[in-house]
Amino acid sequence: MKRVLVRQTLVLLALAMVPGIGQAVYYRDRVSWNAPAIAPDEVTLEQAQSWGDSVLWVDARPTEQFEREHIPAALSLNEDSWDELLPQMLAQWSPEKHVVVYCSSQSCAASHDVARRLREEAGLKNVYVLHGGWEGWSAAKK
Amino acid sequence: MTSKVQAFLCAVFVGAASTAQAQLAWEKTEIELNPKAGEEETVAHFKYENKGNTPVRITNVRTSCGCTVANYKRDELAPGEKGEIAATFKIGNRTGLQSKVVTVETDFPGASIANLVLKANIAQLFEVQPTFVYWEGGEAPKPKTITVRAGKDVPVTKVDVTTSSPDFTTKVEKGKAQGEFVITVQPKDTARILNATLTIKPDYPKTLYASARVTGAPAAAR
Numbered sequence: 001m002k003r004v005l006v007r008q009t010l011v012l013l014a015l016a017m018v019p020g021i022g023q024a025v026y027y028r029d030r031v032s033w034n035a036p037a038i039a040p041d042e043v044t045l046e047q048a049q050s051w052g053d054s055v056l057w058v059d060a061r062p063t064e065q066f067e068r069e070h071i072p073a074a075l076s077l078n079e080d081s082w083d084e085l086l087p088q089m090l091a092q093w094s095p096e097k098h099v100v101v102y103c104s105s106q107s108c109a110a111s112h113d114v115a116r117r118l119r120e121e122a123g124l125k126n127v128y129v130l131h132g133g134w135e136g137w138s139a140a141k142k
Numbered sequence: 143m144t145s146k147v148q149a150f151l152c153a154v155f156v157g158a159a160s161t162a163q164a165q166l167a168w169e170k171t172e173i174e175l176n177p178k179a180g181e182e183e184t185v186a187h188f189k190y191e192n193k194g195n196t197p198v199r200i201t202n203v204r205t206s207c208g209c210t211v212a213n214y215k216r217d218e219l220a221p222g223e224k225g226e227i228a229a230t231f232k233i234g235n236r237t238g239l240q241s242k243v244v245t246v247e248t249d250f251p252g253a254s255i256a257n258l259v260l261k262a263n264i265a266q267l268f269e270v271q272p273t274f275v276y277w278e279g280g281e282a283p284k285p286k287t288i289t290v291r292a293g294k295d296v297p298v299t300k301v302d303v304t305t306s307s308p309d310f311t312t313k314v315e316k317g318k319a320q321g322e323f324v325i326t327v328q329p330k331d332t333a334r335i336l337n338a339t340l341t342i343k344p345d346y347p348k349t350l351y352a353s354a355r356v357t358g359a360p361a362a363a364r
Binding site for chain 2: 062
């Protein structure tokens with residue numbers, strides 16, 4: 001009875017591992033096991049910092065959050081006040097700048113929306129989203 | 143494993159799964175809205191019912207964006223009780239398809255989190271393309287154009303443009319299509335940094351904006 005139980009448990013475990021192993025083999029070069037994947041329009045904090053003074057930080061969070069705290073020298077640009085804030089941001093822009101947009105965390109979409117509009121509506125190039133957002137930046141500073 | 147043991151385990155798993163799904167039941171977990179052009183906010187009503195035998199408590203409701211506020215009347219729902227979460231999405235200056243998530247947490251183990259998706263197709267009254275024109279320092283000050291297109295059913299016959307800086311001149315002409323206007327922008331010179339906000343006023347109650355800029359000298363020339 002015991003041997004049968006152990007054998008059947010092992011068989012079930014082996015069967016359960018088959019799709020897992022298959023997925024691991026199929027996606028071995030595509031998925032990082034330790035960190036969420038970086039989207040094509042995203043940059044890491046290290047990469048953005050390597051651009052030095054040519055980075056123009058854009059904070060896509062609501063104005064109250066920006067006023068509480070933000071990345072030094074960042075400019076506020078959110079979709080609640082787009083028409084008012086965009087001219088202020090563009091007045092600081094120049095063609096050699098790398099625009100890096102961030103919002104609260106990796107899961108928020110505001111930075112992607114703002115980056116898309118800067119590319120599509122204003123026609124800017126070199127516009128990126130900060131991977132990890134404000135949370136990632138804050139964690140790196142601690 | 144005897145067939146009795148297998149049947150017992152099977153019953154336990156199936157029973158646990160069905161009980162978990164039978165608590166807070168949502169009428170819809172995704173709602174798509176089509177607010178009219180010019181509306182300031184739009185509301186999605188996510189209706190639910192406690193289909194279990196025990197009370198369910200909503201412990202936390204959060205939204206993926208500061209632009210969305212979720213309201214509900216009761217924290218605790220008795221068995222059979224119905225309610226709704228009203229998610230109000232503030233449109234602001236947003237355009238295109240917007241997707242916002244409302245996450246609802248309850249105290250019921252195993253089925254404690256529900257992600258509700260509010261999608262809004264925001265119709266545009268006007269399209270301005272591009273919203274920004276620029277010249278690099280020293281570049282020939284040739285005119286550049288911005289096209290304004292009125293949305294369907296927006297009756298526009300005329301557009302006026304004013305610039306915040308006398309260093310730029312503007313001219314408006316009717317475009318080829320109905321409701322289309324072409325704004326020609328030109329700096330007087332490109333020897334220094336210049337900025338201007340262009341205020342675009344159609345004969346319709348809506349003001350649009352674009353920007354013009356002469357940047358510093360190109361990086362290679364510095």
